[in-house]
Amino acid sequence: MSAKPSILIVGAGAIGSFYGAILKRAGCAVSVVMRSEYDAVVANGIQINSELGELSYRPDHVYRDGDTPESAPDYLILCVKVLPGVDRAAMIRPWMGDNTRIVLIENGLDIERELADAFPANPVTSCLAFIAASRVAPGVVDHKAYGRLVMGSFPSGIDSETRALADLFIEGGIKIDLTEEVVxxxxxxxxxxxxxxxxxxxxxxxxxxxxxxxxxxxxxxxxxxxxxxxxxxxxxxxxxxxxxxxxxxxxxxxxxxxxxxxxxxxxxxxxxxxxxxxxxxxxxxxxxxxxxxxxxxxxxxxxxxxxxxxxxx
Missing domain, CATH: 1.10.1040.10 (N-(1-d-carboxylethyl)-l-norvaline Dehydrogenase; domain 2)
Incomplete structure (x- = not known):
């Protein structure tokens, strides 16, 4: 993995857009998969209003669902809602590579197993976001408060790739707490x-x-x-x-x-x-x-x- 890995955000709403901005500020190549608001993001990038300073950015690539990726990312960050009938494994399968690390920034309990079982060769990092952020217009996010992530490898421990991603988030300007027991x-x-x-x-x-x-x-x-x-x-x-x-x-x-x-x-x-x-x-x-x-x-x-x-x- 390169010093500045490639990032793909699947589900670039308020949460995905914000953490994509943090990794972009850390110098990573950050691309997004848009289920909606594609035209607005292609035209104007992602606008983020935040007390952390200038976070607005243009993703390196903006994809629609069903597009063919140019290459598999080092980290695939999944930020979609965990809803009945939504097959998250099928959603990310086209974007996965042999060495892609799955990163979940999603709410809920007992949400990792579905993806760990679907991609047994791809390690999973699970993250909990403590943030107040809302999407207020197509491609526009208001970051109101906080932003800390608690991160750990699933089902337990902290491996080197989780630590590397944590360091990038810290470089981008947010607080990270690593945990051995993410559940x-x-x-x-x-x-x-x-x-x-x-x-x-x-x-x-x-x-x-x-x-x-x-x-x-x-x-x-x-x-x-x-x-x-x-x-x-x-x-x-x-x-x-x-x-x-x-x-x-x-x-x-x-x-x-x-x-x-x-x-x-x-x-x-x-x-x-x-x-x-x-x-x-x-x-x-x-x-x-x-x-x-x-x-x-x-x-x-x-x-x-x-x-x-x-x-x-």
Missing amino acids: GERWRKCLWNTPFNPLSVLANGADTATILDTEGGADLIRELIREVMAVAAADGYPMDENLIEKNIAGTRKMPPYKNSMALDYLNDRPIELDAVIGNVVAIAQKHKVSVPHLNTVLVTLRMRERLKQAESA
């Missing part, structure tokens, strides 16, 4: 995603300030986090009770933020229901852990989805 870190990320994302949809796309400042809102978030922690402990990943208040305090420090699930709901796009909360409830059932608040949120959202499907039929 445990996914559980830690669930402490925020699993309560805030689904609840924002039930509250009609509410932002973080509305959720926390409504009477009873912060207490409901606390109960949801406690239930996630109980499931994580039963699955072998116990966590400190202090993380409940740390998550709430950290959320209060950021500007009012509509998370990705809220934006998907408001824009009539599918939501990552199973990846973010459904898998947590399924693991709770496996371990016989009672999660009444999480189950209520999940079942209510499934009712909403069923009604929406009936209306569109």
